[in-house]
Amino acid sequence: MARYRLLNVIIPRLLPSFLYALYGSCKIEARGEEYLKEVSGPAIYAGWHGILPFILYFGSKVKMATMVSQSEDGSLIVPVFERFGFEVVRGSSGKGGAIALRQIYRFLKKGYNVGLAVDGSRGPARRVQGGTLFLAAHTGSPIIPINVVYSHSIKFNSWDKMEVPIPFSRVLILYGPPIYVKRGIGEEEFEAIRLKLERILFELYREGMMEIKR
Numbered sequence: 001m002a003r004y005r006l007l008n009v010i011i012p013r014l015l016p017s018f019l020y021a022l023y024g025s026c027k028i029e030a031r032g033e034e035y036l037k038e039v040s041g042p043a044i045y046a047g048w049h050g051i052l053p054f055i056l057y058f059g060s061k062v063k064m065a066t067m068v069s070q071s072e073d074g075s076l077i078v079p080v081f082e083r084f085g086f087e088v089v090r091g092s093s094g095k096g097g098a099i100a101l102r103q104i105y106r107f108l109k110k111g112y113n114v115g116l117a118v119d120g121s122r123g124p125a126r127r128v129q130g131g132t133l134f135l136a137a138h139t140g141s142p143i144i145p146i147n148v149v150y151s152h153s154i155k156f157n158s159w160d161k162m163e164v165p166i167p168f169s170r171v172l173i174l175y176g177p178p179i180y181v182k183r184g185i186g187e188e189e190f191e192a193i194r195l196k197l198e199r200i201l202f203e204l205y206r207e208g209m210m211e212i213k214r
Helices: 002-022 050-059 074-082 098-108 131-139 189-211
Strands: 027-031 045-047 064-068 087-090 113-117 145-150 153-154 163-165 171-177
Touching: 002 050, 002 074, 002 163, 027 189, 045 050, 045 131, 045 189, 050 064, 050 074, 050 113, 050 145, 050 171, 064 074, 064 098, 074 087, 087 098, 098 113, 098 145, 113 131, 131 145, 131 189, 145 163, 145 189, 171 189
Parallel strands: 027 171, 045 113, 045 145, 064 087, 064 113
Antiparallel strands: 145 171, 153 163
């Protein structure tokens, strides 16, 4: 318990400065920005949990809300999100998810964009879960697939395959076409859209890696 209290003090104070300096040293480019122009209101930015470090940096520049699990690890990251300017609700697919989705819904209606990890708080890694689609269906907000690749990075041995760039690396942000989910669709159509989002995220990653290695 004392360890977590100490980390709760240290991490929120040090991590924002570290990430601002790290990404500030990098050359950041975007692909697929034309898709953002197709969206007139708030959107649900959907990416893998492993790109979390970039999402923290990215979210500090827009009006953003997110959902964080109710675990002890989640408690560590909440003050970090808040330092980056995020509005945070607690919940996950396993615990408190329904309540958290209702709170996220309210933020979308207030004009906030939402950033969600599509593979949840515990995985399996890079497998889209249904919560993001459920939220899109009940709010009418589009899902914007987002992925990030680095020319040089450090990869962590974590369940989500998290990575961060080495200073002065090239960073590519890749956006996919907006995905809309109709309310009341059947299981087959819902599953088809889930697989479509999953496929687009993998395609964005492959396209980004091909470009960044040239």
